[in-house]
Amino acid sequence: MRPDSSTLLYAGTKAAPLRTSEGNEKHCAAPSPGTDFTFSGFPWIIAGAALRGQRTNIRSLRQKFQYNFHSPADNYLQYSPLLLTTGLKAAGVEGRSTWGRYAVSAAASYAVMALLVNSIKYTAREQRPDGSTRNSFPSGHTATAFAAATILHKEYGLTRSPWYSIGGYMMATATGCMRVLNNRHWVSDTFAGAGIGILSAELGYTLADLIFRQHGLRRPDRTAEPVSSSRPSFFSIQTGVGLGKQQLDILLGNEVLQDDYEEENVRGLKLSHALSVSSEGAYFINRHIGVGGRLRVVSRAVKNLDDFTKQSLYEFSKTFPDLDGFMDEYALTVQSNHLAEFSLSGGLYFNLPLTSRISLGSKLLFGRSYMRDVDIDARVRGHQRDLDFSYEADKGKRRITCEVLGQREDNGDVYDCSWDYLTVMGNKAFTIGTGLSVNFSYKSLTAWRIFLDYDYSYRNYTIVYDPMHFLKAAARNVTFNGSPVSSVERYVKPNVASLKRGLAQTVLGAAFSITF
Structure with missing residues (x-):
C-alpha cells in the first residue's frame, strides 16, 4: 500500500506508530541493524595510511606560508557539531532520535572512537611533528570532530536539511586543518582521524539500532532511495x-x-x-x-x-x-x-x-x-x-x-x-x-x-x-x-x-x- 502524506517510512523496514509533539500519531519505521551503515569512513583511513610515507614532504608546504601559526581554537571547535546537535534538540527541533536513543548513539560513538584512537596511538607511537610526544597517529581532535559531525549529519542532515551536514563537516575539516597548522599533527594523522571519527559514529548508531529497534525514532531520512539523478550535489x-x-x-x-x-x-x-x-x-x-x-x-x-x-x-x-x-x-x-x-x-x-x-x-x-x-x-x-x-x-x-x-x-x-x-x-x-x-x-x-x-x-x-x-x-x-x-x-x-x-x-x- 502506498503511504499517504502523513506516513514516513524507512526503505525496507516495517512502520511502527509514534506520537508527535502535537499528539498526532504518525509512523516512523526502525531501520534494520546495519542497513544505515555506510563505508564513508574507510576512504579517509586509507588516505591517511597512504599519506604516512609523504608526511614530511607535505608538512613542508605548511612551512612555506604558515610557519608560526598558533591558535587554541581547535581545542573547542572539535566539540562544536555535537554542541549544535544537542542545542537543536534542546530547542525542540525534531531530529532522528529521541533524547534517550540520541544519548546512547552518541555515547556509543565516542566509546568506539576512544577505543580505536587510543589503541592505534599507543601501538603506532608516531612522533608528533613538533617532537613533543609519540602519540601523533591518528589525530584524536580530528576524530572527535568528525564523529560529532557525523552525529549531526545523521540526526539533522539526513532528516531535515543537508546544510546541517555541510556545516558540521566544515567545522570538522577546520579542526583537522588547524591541528596541522598548529604543528601538532601530520596530514596523515588528520585524514586517519577523520575516517575513524566517521566510522565510530556509524558503528555507534548501528549499536543503538540493535538496542532500540523501532523505539525512539522521531524522523526518517528525507529520502529513502539511493537517487543521484535528482541530487547531484x-x-x-x-x-x-x-x-x-x-x-x-x-x-x-x-x-x-x-x-x-x-x-x-x-x-x-x-x-x-x-x-x-x-x-x-x-x-x-x-x-x-x-x-x-x-x-x-x-x-x-x-x-x-x-x-x-x-x-x-x-x-x-x-x-x-x-x-x-x-x-x-x-x-x-x-x-x-x-x-x-x-x-x-x-x-x-x-x-x-x-x-x-x-x-x-x-x-x-x-x-x-x-x-x-x-x-x-x-x-x-x-x-x-x-x-x-x-x-x-x-x-x-x-x-x-x-x-x-x-x-x-x-x-x-x-x-x-x-x-x-x-x-x-x-x-x-x-x-x-x-x-x-x-x-x-x-x-x-x-x-x-x-x-x-x-x-x-x-x-x-x-x-x-x-x-x-x-x-x-x-x-x-x-x-x-x-x-x-x-x-x-x-x-x-x-x-x-x-x-x-x-x-x-x-x-x-x-x-x-x-x-x-
Missing part, C-alpha cells in the same frame, strides 16, 4: 594515482650544472607516479550545472636525485689539487626528494543522469598551486687555508677559478660548514583542470565515485646550485691574482638559473561522497 574525500611519468630537465641551459654532471649522464629530475589526496564538493543549481571546488595534495618522488650526490673529493681535486688537510670531509645528503604540490581550485561542475542510480560528471576548474622545494644539503670539514682567485677563459666566457696556497703545515683553524648544495624551487602557479567521473548511488544520500582528472600548470622553476659555498668558511687569507682582497664573498656566489615548464597530470582514483 556532493561532498567527497578522494584518493588517486597519477598515470605516466615525467622529467624536469634542470640542466637545460645551465652550463655550470652541465659541466659538473656531464660524466654522470643525468639530464634532469625523473618524477615517479603521483599520489593524490583531495577533498571536493559542489552545489548544483539544477540537475545538470553546479559550482564547487577542490582542495588537493599531490606528491611525486624524484627517483634519481641521488645521482646529484655523486660529487666527491675526487672531482674537486680538479679545482683544488692540495685537498689534504684543506678538505678532510665532504658529504652530500638528500633532504627532500619529493615535489609535493598543494592546490586550491574552483569552477563549474556538470552532471548527466543516466539512471536513477548512475550519472556521469565533468568539471572545469581554475586555481592556484604551491610547490615544495627539492633540496640536497652539503657539509665540508677541514682546515682553513690561503686562497687565490683568478679569471680564466672557458668556451669564450670568463670563469672564476680558485687555488689553494701553501702546504699542509700551513693549515689554519678547523672549519665545519653546512649549506644548501642544490635546490629546485617552483613558484606559485595558476592551474586549469577538468575531468570525468562515473557516480553510483550507494545508499540514501551516499554515492561511490570513480574519476579521471586532468590538470595542467605552467610555472617558473628556480635552480640554485652552490657547490663552493664552503669557501666562505674555509678561506683564511684571500687574494685575487696575487693581490689581497677584503672578502671571499665577492667571488663565491651560487649559480642561479630559471626554467619555465608546464607539467600535466592525469589522476585516476575513487571517492566516497555524501550527496544532497
Whole structure:
C-alpha cells in the first residue's frame, strides 16, 4: 500500500506508530541493524595510511606560508557539531532520535572512537611533528570532530536539511586543518582521524539500532532511495594515482650544472607516479550545472636525485689539487626528494543522469598551486687555508677559478660548514583542470565515485646550485691574482638559473561522497 502524506517510512523496514509533539500519531519505521551503515569512513583511513610515507614532504608546504601559526581554537571547535546537535534538540527541533536513543548513539560513538584512537596511538607511537610526544597517529581532535559531525549529519542532515551536514563537516575539516597548522599533527594523522571519527559514529548508531529497534525514532531520512539523478550535489574525500611519468630537465641551459654532471649522464629530475589526496564538493543549481571546488595534495618522488650526490673529493681535486688537510670531509645528503604540490581550485561542475542510480560528471576548474622545494644539503670539514682567485677563459666566457696556497703545515683553524648544495624551487602557479567521473548511488544520500582528472600548470622553476659555498668558511687569507682582497664573498656566489615548464597530470582514483 502506498503511504499517504502523513506516513514516513524507512526503505525496507516495517512502520511502527509514534506520537508527535502535537499528539498526532504518525509512523516512523526502525531501520534494520546495519542497513544505515555506510563505508564513508574507510576512504579517509586509507588516505591517511597512504599519506604516512609523504608526511614530511607535505608538512613542508605548511612551512612555506604558515610557519608560526598558533591558535587554541581547535581545542573547542572539535566539540562544536555535537554542541549544535544537542542545542537543536534542546530547542525542540525534531531530529532522528529521541533524547534517550540520541544519548546512547552518541555515547556509543565516542566509546568506539576512544577505543580505536587510543589503541592505534599507543601501538603506532608516531612522533608528533613538533617532537613533543609519540602519540601523533591518528589525530584524536580530528576524530572527535568528525564523529560529532557525523552525529549531526545523521540526526539533522539526513532528516531535515543537508546544510546541517555541510556545516558540521566544515567545522570538522577546520579542526583537522588547524591541528596541522598548529604543528601538532601530520596530514596523515588528520585524514586517519577523520575516517575513524566517521566510522565510530556509524558503528555507534548501528549499536543503538540493535538496542532500540523501532523505539525512539522521531524522523526518517528525507529520502529513502539511493537517487543521484535528482541530487547531484556532493561532498567527497578522494584518493588517486597519477598515470605516466615525467622529467624536469634542470640542466637545460645551465652550463655550470652541465659541466659538473656531464660524466654522470643525468639530464634532469625523473618524477615517479603521483599520489593524490583531495577533498571536493559542489552545489548544483539544477540537475545538470553546479559550482564547487577542490582542495588537493599531490606528491611525486624524484627517483634519481641521488645521482646529484655523486660529487666527491675526487672531482674537486680538479679545482683544488692540495685537498689534504684543506678538505678532510665532504658529504652530500638528500633532504627532500619529493615535489609535493598543494592546490586550491574552483569552477563549474556538470552532471548527466543516466539512471536513477548512475550519472556521469565533468568539471572545469581554475586555481592556484604551491610547490615544495627539492633540496640536497652539503657539509665540508677541514682546515682553513690561503686562497687565490683568478679569471680564466672557458668556451669564450670568463670563469672564476680558485687555488689553494701553501702546504699542509700551513693549515689554519678547523672549519665545519653546512649549506644548501642544490635546490629546485617552483613558484606559485595558476592551474586549469577538468575531468570525468562515473557516480553510483550507494545508499540514501551516499554515492561511490570513480574519476579521471586532468590538470595542467605552467610555472617558473628556480635552480640554485652552490657547490663552493664552503669557501666562505674555509678561506683564511684571500687574494685575487696575487693581490689581497677584503672578502671571499665577492667571488663565491651560487649559480642561479630559471626554467619555465608546464607539467600535466592525469589522476585516476575513487571517492566516497555524501550527496544532497
